[in-house]
Amino acid sequence: MSASSTVRGRTALVTGATSGIGKAIARNLAAQGAHVVLHGRDQARGEALVKEIESEGGSARFIAADLTDADDTLRLAAEAGAVDILVNSAGLYEFAPTAASDAASFDRHIAVNTRAPFLLVGALVPGMVERGQGSIVIVGSSAARTPAPIGAAYGASKAGAEILTRYWATEFGPSGVRVNTVSPGLVHTEGTKAMFGEHTAMLDKTNARGRAGEPSEIADIVSFLVSEASSYVNGAVLFADGGELSTLPS
Incomplete structure (x- = not known):
């Protein structure tokens, strides 16, 4: 059974859909026939992506929301309505040493990377449970399992999302709702290019x-995880890092 045959006609909410991995996921699901509710912060970018998807024969609409705000996150869930697929792709990363990270920075990481998925699941999964089916995917990070000299707040927030995956798989699995995480290593996105600058070539080593x-x-991995092709996969953290090396190049 192909992924498209099980995704077609379903509604998917993809957070962080206007750039990077989230954008690729949204376009992938739309191309397979899902109606995609796009989330982002920038209205213009969101509307541009809707037009792009529609020009390719897909169906999408955009909702702007600030995931650092709990009430706005719940508004996003309410406006999204009944969804069959929830992909928590929005992510915040401010890599800095611990001593240079203040409480506000720590709170932003937790709000976007951990609390927002928690609130969206709490608001949207009861509907999935009532319908007897649904799929949730969190886009995690290798930072949750591979410590580095900087970025502790980011790593902690992503580790929190990973453990939520296992709890939710246990909580909702018997009701037909599966929950999984894909944990990428370094990926070529606008964010990584901005972070590494002239050292971007290091990503390939x-x-x-x-x-x-x-x-x-x-996006292809997310497509697999939300489809019936992965019907027996639940509570998994799937590493997608190309075989991460134990030490980074100098």
């Missing part, structure tokens, strides 16, 4: 494949 990932490759 951090794993056994000899290259960083592409957003479309992560």
